[in-house]
Amino acid sequence: MKKRGLGVGCMFYGIGFGFSRQDISAATIEICEDGSVIVRSGEVDYGQGSDTIFCQMVGEELGIPYDSIQLITADTFTTPNAGPTTASRVTYVTGNAMVKAARAVKETMQSVAEDILGEGDLVFMDGEIRSEYPDKRISFRDLAKTCHARGVQIVETAWQDITTKDVDPETGQGDAYATYGWASQLAEVEVDTETGRVEVLRIIAAHDVGKAINPSNVEGQIEGGVLQGMGYALTEEIVQEGGYLKTGSLGDYMMPTSMDTPRIDSHIVEVADPDGPYGAKGVGEPALIPTAPAILNAICDALDIRVTELPANPENIKRLILEKGKEEEAS
Amino acid sequence: MQNYQFHGPRTVGEALNILSERGDGCRIIAGGTDLIPALRNEDILPDSVLNILEIDELTGISEEGDTIRIGPTTTFTEIIQSQVIKRSLPLLVEAASSVGGPTIRNRGTIGGNICNGSPAADVLPAVVALDGELELQSKALGTRIIPAAEAVEAPYQTRFNRDELLTGILIKKLPSETRYAFEKLASRNAMARAYMNISIVLKLDEKGAFSDLRIVPGTLEAVARRMSAAEKILMGRQPEDSLVEEAADAFVGDLAGVWIPDYKLPVARSVFKRVLKRALNGSGVE
Amino acid sequence: MAGKEDKVLLRMKVNGEEAEVAVKPTWTLLRVLREELGFTGTKKGCEQGDCGACTVIMDGKAVNACLVLALQAESKEIETIEGLGTADALHPLQKSFIEHGAVQCGFCTPGMLMSAEALLRENRKPSLEEIKIGISGNLCRCTGYTKIIKAIESVSQKNREALTPFRGQ
Numbered sequence: 084m085k086k087r088g089l090g091v092g093c094m095f096y097g098i099g100f101g102f103s104r105q106d107i108s109a110a111t112i113e114i115c116e117d118g119s120v121i122v123r124s125g126e127v128d129y130g131q132g133s134d135t136i137f138c139q140m141v142g143e144e145l146g147i148p149y150d151s152i153q154l155i156t157a158d159t160f161t162t163p164n165a166g167p168t169t170a171s172r173v174t175y176v177t178g179n180a181m182v183k184a185a186r187a188v189k190e191t192m193q194s195v196a197e198d199i200l201g202e203g204d205l206v207f208m209d210g211e212i213r214s215e216y217p218d219k220r221i222s223f224r225d226l227a228k229t230c231h232a233r234g235v236q237i238v239e240t241a242w243q244d245i246t247t248k249d250v251d252p253e254t255g256q257g258d259a260y261a262t263y264g265w266a267s268q269l270a271e272v273e274v275d276t277e278t279g280r281v282e283v284l285r286i287i288a289a290h291d292v293g294k295a296i297n298p299s300n301v302e303g304q305i306e307g308g309v310l311q312g313m314g315y316a317l318t319e320e321i322v323q324e325g326g327y328l329k330t331g332s333l334g335d336y337m338m339p340t341s342m343d344t345p346r347i348d349s350h351i352v353e354v355a356d357p358d359g360p361y362g363a364k365g366v367g368e369p370a371l372i373p374t375a376p377a378i379l380n381a382i383c384d385a386l387d388i389r390v391t392e393l394p395a396n397p398e399n400i401k402r403l404i405l406e407k408g409k410e411e412e413a414s
Numbered sequence: 415m416q417n418y419q420f421h422g423p424r425t426v427g428e429a430l431n432i433l434s435e436r437g438d439g440c441r442i443i444a445g446g447t448d449l450i451p452a453l454r455n456e457d458i459l460p461d462s463v464l465n466i467l468e469i470d471e472l473t474g475i476s477e478e479g480d481t482i483r484i485g486p487t488t489t490f491t492e493i494i495q496s497q498v499i500k501r502s503l504p505l506l507v508e509a510a511s512s513v514g515g516p517t518i519r520n521r522g523t524i525g526g527n528i529c530n531g532s533p534a535a536d537v538l539p540a541v542v543a544l545d546g547e548l549e550l551q552s553k554a555l556g557t558r559i560i561p562a563a564e565a566v567e568a569p570y571q572t573r574f575n576r577d578e579l580l581t582g583i584l585i586k587k588l589p590s591e592t593r594y595a596f597e598k599l600a601s602r603n604a605m606a607r608a609y610m611n612i613s614i615v616l617k618l619d620e621k622g623a624f625s626d627l628r629i630v631p632g633t634l635e636a637v638a639r640r641m642s643a644a645e646k647i648l649m650g651r652q653p654e655d656s657l658v659e660e661a662a663d664a665f666v667g668d669l670a671g672v673w674i675p676d677y678k679l680p681v682a683r684s685v686f687k688r689v690l691k692r693a694l695n696g697s698g699v700e
Numbered sequence: 701m702a703g704k705e706d707k708v709l710l711r712m713k714v715n716g717e718e719a720e721v722a723v724k725p726t727w728t729l730l731r732v733l734r735e736e737l738g739f740t741g742t743k744k745g746c747e748q749g750d751c752g753a754c755t756v757i758m759d760g761k762a763v764n765a766c767l768v769l770a771l772q773a774e775s776k777e778i779e780t781i782e783g784l785g786t787a788d789a790l791h792p793l794q795k796s797f798i799e800h801g802a803v804q805c806g807f808c809t810p811g812m813l814m815s816a817e818a819l820l821r822e823n824r825k826p827s828l829e830e831i832k833i834g835i836s837g838n839l840c841r842c843t844g845y846t847k848i849i850k851a852i853e854s855v856s857q858k859n860r861e862a863l864t865p866f867r868g869q
């Protein structure tokens with residue numbers, strides 16, 4: 084028989100290292116004489132898209148196209164230490180370093196521009212620095228050139244430190260993290276009671292990311308996280324025997340394939356964080372945290388069986404179904 | 415990988431010569447989807463490897479009277495896309511479609527699936543359920559034909575001689591109104607080793623009683639075979655629910671040496687019934 | 701133990717150009733493509749057919765380059781990701797992958813693209829299900845496949861529109 088069930092998983096998750104562990108990041112921005120912009124940071128993009136959003140942030144501040152920015156990352160020879168890509172911290176910590184450095188550069192450039200144009204209230208947009216008068220404007224490139232000619236420093240490094248206080252050692256109370264991500268996911272599953280196989284039909288995922296700097300990237304993080312969470316819930320297992328790994332290949336360690344992918348509806352919730360860059364927080368790990376609980380709750384809804392051990396693979400689900408049958412017979 | 419000599423003959427004759435000269439140290443390679451991982455892991459250490467993919471005689475699907483001849487190096491993709499197979503042996507299409515993913519099906523061959531002798535093979539049991547026969551050739555014995563059911567002696571061990579080459583898989587076209595069903599159970603929907611697969615081919619007479627029936631599970635026992643106990647119970651009788659239950663008990667009772675029996679035995683019982691019902695409800699071949 | 705004398709000459713076409721390489725019989729096509737010919741766009745993942753990162757097109761079919769012995773590629777036509785498009789002239793699938801955010805770490809991407817390309821050549825307008833099947837041998841740890849499937853679907857949709865006969869007046 085096939086039984087369907089719905090389940091919800093909710094979570095909140097600390098962004099960054101928390102608990103007084105040092106959490107610092109940095110970025111350097113240099114405006115060259117020809118107006119090109121070089122951004123350096125030790126932060127590594129291993130697929131989560133941080134390179135893109137860094138360029139978006141710097142481009143936003145300086146009013147230049149994001150794809151005109153040269154980014155040098157993760158090079159210990161030239162980039163300031165930004166800490167690792169972990170703890171869902173990159174957007175939040177390094178993003179802030181980017182914005183700070185960009186604003187510092189902009190401030191210097193703005194004062195030179197005010198001097199040239201003889202106007203205040205300047206805006207940086209579309210590659211120009213504009214006043215309220217159409218004839219009083221200067222291109223970003225010309226301004227950069229002038230700054231260099233005048234010997235004005237337009238290289239800035241910004242540090243962002245989100246190290247928090249530790250919690251009270253006696254009571255365990257306190258605010259351990261700089262900020263928190265929040266999420267709820269709903270899973271719809273179909274369980275084959277004869278084989279114990281669980282098929283995930285649909286996941287609806289709502290994530291408070293503060294501000295989605297790049298909504299498509301955020302969706303990508305959510306969709307990827309959901310499938311990782313699904314694998315964690317249903318099939319992925321590291322098996323050891325006598326200290327030897329028995330699941331050392333991708334033919335033994337069962338990750339979901341394209342054929343296992345459910346429909347995923349992502350909902351981006353934006354409750355701006357007062358300290359995040361443009362209000363942004365992290366989404367990397369939060370994306371996968373509620374998935375397994377949502378799926379297990381859905382299984383419980385379908386079978387009235389609570390799974391307490393992962394993975395909920397066919398063998399384990401079938402065992403629980405048989406045990407429940409026996410118990411019901413006995414009582 | 416241990417070094418070996420590579421042979422790439424163009425004809426069966428050349429291949430048989432090499433096999434007879436090289437004997438035990440020679441391994442045949444077709445799609446290589448089983449053999450290359452085995453070479454890489456040094457599970458086998460041949461001194462020569464014989465590629466049979468360039469032998470035109472060994473590939474393709476042809477009709478010879480009421481028999482369909484499938485060349486051993488015919489890939490799963492070719493089987494799935496063949497109109498002849500679709501029409502006359504649709505069970506084989508289902509079994510072949512369940513193998514790995516597209517790249518594995520583009521390379522993996524039906525002959526390799528049979529000759530590898532894996533307990534987890536998905537297509538070999540279907541060939542047995544279709545009462546397939548295997549044509550073997552060697553210099554020593556010439557040509558001989560054996561039932562596919564007798565091909566595998568023990569896991570990864572065939573009854574072929576070392577110098578023998580599988581040169582054809584011969585399957586009689588299913589008589590009209592023959593029904594069939596195949597199901598593979600695995601933990602994910604692609605690229606998965608089966609917990610089990612079950613192939614069933616059956617025919618009912620005008621009274622609705624089983625007049626022909628072959629039930630072959632894969633991955634349950636070390637070697638795929640027909641489940642004669644269950645077949646005996648059903649043959650000549652009509653598929654009533656109580657009889658199906660009885661057959662399901664016999665099916666499970668007949669199984670020996672099943673891995674993870676706590677899971678597989680009760681599940682095999684349900685899947686057997688399901689596949690049987692699907693076969694009974696199916697429309698059958700024309 | 702094996703010296704140069706153990707090598708055998710292999711001739712094949714790679715991305716339309718003749719390639720001649722001395723190879724050891726134990727080498728796979730993957731090793732030859734990456735290490736002898738420098739086509740490192742073809743990724744080496746599991747080396748046993750499980751991941752699809754090494755997918756190339758051989759005589760029109762998507763195959764795992766790790767599961768082809770180099771000498772089995774004799775006289776074959778191989779297409780790798782390097783032959784699909786260039787940075788200046790992206791292939792429609794590559795464009796679509798970028799537009800749909802279908803690339804994260806990128807390790808699966810070359811293989812995905814080659815599988816998708818092989819699929820679209822056989823079936824210009826695959827359905828959603830056919831797309832899922834078409835890339836089911838390519839594992840992706842990052843994207844959850846959703847955007848990859850959408851990227852391929854969008855190319856399929858464009859092909860569909862292009863094939864629709866014009867019903868003007």
Ligand SMILES: Cc1cc2nc3c(=O)[nH]c(=O)nc-3n(C[C@H](O)[C@H](O)[C@H](O)COP(=O)(O)OP(=O)(O)OC[C@H]3O[C@@H](n4cnc5c(N)ncnc54)[C@H](O)[C@@H]3O)c2cc1C
Pocket residue numbers: 334441442443444445446447448449450451466486487512513514515518521522523524525526527528529530534535536537578579580581605606607608748749750
């Ligand atoms: C990732 C992956 C997934 C897979 N998934 C499945 C699956 O879902 N289901 C399944 O059943 N299999 C699966 N397989 C196994 C494999 O693809 C099949 O068994 C395939 O049919 C083997 O065919 P081949 O041509 O590649 O054989 P090869 O590897 O070339 O040969 C296999 C064996 O058969 C022998 N041999 C081959 N042809 C002949 C011949 N004509 N005469 C005598 N001996 C011969 C070889 O010497 C070797 O011992 C999978 C393999 C991989 C790598």
Ligand code: FES
Pocket residue numbers: 743744745746747748749750751752753754755764765766767
């Ligand atoms: S490297 Fe070839 S499939 Fe993984």
Ligand code: FES
Pocket residue numbers: 130802803804805806807808809839840841842843
């Ligand atoms: S994008 Fe990272 S594995 Fe697919």
